[in-house]
Amino acid sequence: MARPDPEHTGPVDAADGLLEADVPGAPYPLVRSWVDTALAAGRDDGSEPTAMAVATVDADGRPNVRTVLMRFLDERGPGFVTNLESTKAEELSANPRIAATLTWPALHRAVRFRGLVEPVDREEVAAYFNSRPYGSRLSAWASDQSRPAAGRGQLEQRWQEMLERFPDRGEPGDMPVPDFWGGYRIRCDEVEFWAGRVDRLHDRIVFTRTGDGDLADPHSWARSRRQP
Template sequence: MEIDQWRREYQLGGLRRSELPPTPQEQFSKWLEEAVKAEFVDASAMCLATTNAEGQPSQRIVLLKGFDDKGFVFYTNLHSDKARDMAVNPQVSLLFPWTRLERQVIVYGKVEPVSRERAEAYFQSRPLDSQLAAWASHQSQPISSREELEQRFENEKTRFAGKTVPLPEFWGGYCVVPSAIEFWQGGANRLHDRFIYRLEENGSWKIERRAP
């Protein structure tokens, strides 16, 4: 497998400064809508990068579950590895890999917990089995077997049979409040277009082009 010889041209189009709106939220909304129209299996999938107390970075795919002018929201087990990392270092990065459109978006920012009320509203909107799975899984902890996990799920199904499944105290959400957002569009001859929005102290966004 001659991986070093795998290559292709990026030919779907470019990105020009004149096309960019004043805020990255507007540009992100536009590209997210286009990713949905392109029928990505998981258009809202994003790679979350965190760093632990020893400085070891780690990454995982999570799903975007909210987006507004403040930031990007996702939910998780509050005892998970990612949650422990963010408790030590709230500075994180997100990557949206919309490769079929020859695009990627990188978000740099700081996480803040969402309110319990917001987490409760989202949790109650989830399918019942997803609610039960949140109770059954001690995320990131060692487990002896698949059978043990499935038995925990069955136990929770029995415990909450005929009842409203409550929001676990160990489950909640985070909002990544951005300080910078980069938009990357592939270009011919590897002359890609890269623009980064940086948040200024007065609350406005400065846009600069970066070399590919």
């Protein structure tokens, strides 16, 4: 997983907007820059800059949206982790189409992704899982994500059972990655950058896939502007 640039770039003025002259030939450099700016700003205001709204559709075609944390970001696309038996995973198994949005209201910026999901390979999943705090790893084992719960007590009892099964010895490898836990990466077909302006005359710059390259390949993307 690519790490953010720690340099703090300061607040963004809504009037700055986004002009074509400031946009690279492929979407990844600008996504990386905006995420790094949001991460730096988030250290000051306590926000969660990697919170990403993820939309899927169910078997009846009804949209379903929830917020996850973006745990992977590189030239291949953004990604997240989840229980592979959760509602979102079941819906993505039946229909891999997905839409996701990163929104930073304080910066007057947002990025929208549309495309298909592909599984994150198990080595990357394991590396990320082992980097998580002990309690977060334990909760991955304890939760039957999306399933009904009789009450808070049931969750806490299950967590205690996992605590006894996987005592904290201070070593990430002491707790294996659950077979039912993994990650998805979005292979984007469209990436839109939204930048706020005064009087709501906002800027929307959209990259649409034209080739098979990754998000950093300028030969695989066409750029256009949409009205706000």
